[in-house]
Amino acid sequence: MDHTRVKKLSAAGLLTAVAVVGSLFSFPVLGSQCAPVQHMVNIICAVCLGPWYGVGVAFAASLIRNLLSLGTPMAFPGSMLGALLCGLVYAKFPRLLPTCLAEVFGTAVLGGLCAYPVAILVVGKDPAAIAFYAYIVPFLISTAAGAILAGAALGVLDRAGVLRTWQLRRPQEG
DSSP states (O other): OOHHHHHHHHHHHHHHHHHHHHGGGOEEETTEEEOHHHHHHHHHHHHHTOHHHHHHHHHHHHHHHHHTTSSOTTHHHHHHHHHHHHHHHHHHSOOHHHHHHHHHIIIIIIIHHHHHHHIIIIIOOOTTTSOTTTTHHHHHHHHHHHHHHHHHHHHHHHHTTOHHHHOSSOGGGO
């Protein structure tokens, strides 16, 4: 295993732990657990590791959070779609603002819509009791807060010249 892959796996493990521990700082909004740290981690993964590591970190963090009863099954579609979309956007357009907006859209809109069947099939919610778009607003609140945190942190690191040394992938690698 080459040195870069070991560094990427180590960083992914660390970011997974940050997302899980960060879920302790969650709050309920309209029937969903909102954990903004997960979305901050998604954006950091997009910038430093790439889209596929971001999806892996989002899946691992969601799984661990659910196993520890720190999250709900709706964490899977929201975090994974947000991580994938922001990772792909950063690979194509290596700028922070479009990456943060992609995380918000991927999590809130795409993840929020995909959470509806998860709520019905996995959680057992009554389809007549919730609208198909019910999770968009709570996911939006969580992901917007996480995007602001990530944007501020990565912006400061970029201006300080530190971010470039943290990037274990370059935008053209995808």
